[in-house]
Amino acid sequence: MSKKVFPNAKIVIDKFHIVQLLTSDLYKLIINEMKVLDTKSVEYKRLKHYWNIVLAKKW
Numbered sequence: 001m002s003k004k005v006f007p008n009a010k011i012v013i014d015k016f017h018i019v020q021l022l023t024s025d026l027y028k029l030i031i032n033e034m035k036v037l038d039t040k041s042v043e044y045k046r047l048k049h050y051w052n053i054v055l056a057k058k059w
Helices: 015-036 042-054
Strands: none
Touching: 015 042
């Protein structure tokens, strides 16, 4: 459809949206992992402690 409407258009990769998608997927992965872990386990506590640092918004 888009090639018919815009035959000369070029595909552009936007770094912001790539990072946004990766961050969103990482966030979901961490949440799913935390749901499986025991809340008293070392792994759970590490994830809980560091997830905000890893996924902190830098703007």
